[in-house]
Amino acid sequence: QVQLVESGGGVVQPGRSLRLxxxxxxxxxxxxxxxxxxxxxxxxxxxxxxxxxDGSKKYYADSVKGRFTISRDNSKNTLDLQMNxxxxxxxxxxxxxxxxxxIPPDAFDIWGQGTLVTVSS
Amino acid sequence: EIVMTQSPATLSVSPGERATLSCRxxxxxSSNLAWYQQKPGQAPRLLxxxxxxxxxxxxxxxxxSWSGTEFTLTISSLQSExxxxxxxxxxNNWPPKYTFGQGTxxxxx
Numbered sequence: 001q002v003q004l005v006e007s008g009g010g011v012v013q014p015g016r017s018l019r020l021x022x023x024x025x026x027x028x029x030x031x032x033x034x035x036x037x038x039x040x041x042x043x044x045x046x047x048x049x050x051x052x053x054d055g056s057k058k059y060y061a062d063s064v065k066g067r068f069t070i071s072r073d074n075s076k077n078t079l080d081l082q083m084n085x086x087x088x089x090x091x092x093x094x095x096x097x098x099x100x101x102x103i104p105p106d107a108f109d110i111w112g113q114g115t116l117v118t119v120s121s
Numbered sequence: 122e123i124v125m126t127q128s129p130a131t132l133s134v135s136p137g138e139r140a141t142l143s144c145r146x147x148x149x150x151s152s153n154l155a156w157y158q159q160k161p162g163q164a165p166r167l168l169x170x171x172x173x174x175x176x177x178x179x180x181x182x183x184x185x186s187w188s189g190t191e192f193t194l195t196i197s198s199l200q201s202e203x204x205x206x207x208x209x210x211x212x213n214n215w216p217p218k219y220t221f222g223q224g225t226x227x228x229x230x
Binding site (some may be wrong): 071112 | 153155157159163164165166167170171176177208209210213214215216217218219220221222223224
């Protein structure tokens, strides 16, 4: 079935780096725009970054621009998020999400279960 | 940045009754508006896209409508499994700056 599975979360000190991954299955991965969305504890949803289907274009929320890098490997059906210079306010559950259509923009029809990132000394 | 404002923050409704949730966009997003349901410890689930189209597998008691920049999610007869947090999201921009509302918690009265 269509599935997204995130990994790579954990506890990291402020200023350090962490890399998240999202493994996709059950759909033609290279046909869809993919996103990262985060949710701080007890808070709402916050869009983080997006990459186009071929990986050529990437866009970021202002809060992470210059620190986070989204990438994808269409040969492995994986989506990554490299997070550098982490701050306490980056503490959140990070979800990967798939756009519903092959022509963006569109709603997010499939979400992973999320991976928790805690930034703390 | 387009700001999405949901109201109310919390809605208390009895099972079997109708629930009406609102979402207002700070500027036009056309019909590029989605609604998601999120239960504790779970990922969001897409309910409505294109302001009124139900996603696959979503029961008919969920419906979406809009007028201008005002969007409404209606749940016609609440079931126990419907008590959750609901988020609206606009996806009108490309390059994207997709934004979510702050959420409405639907609780049992």
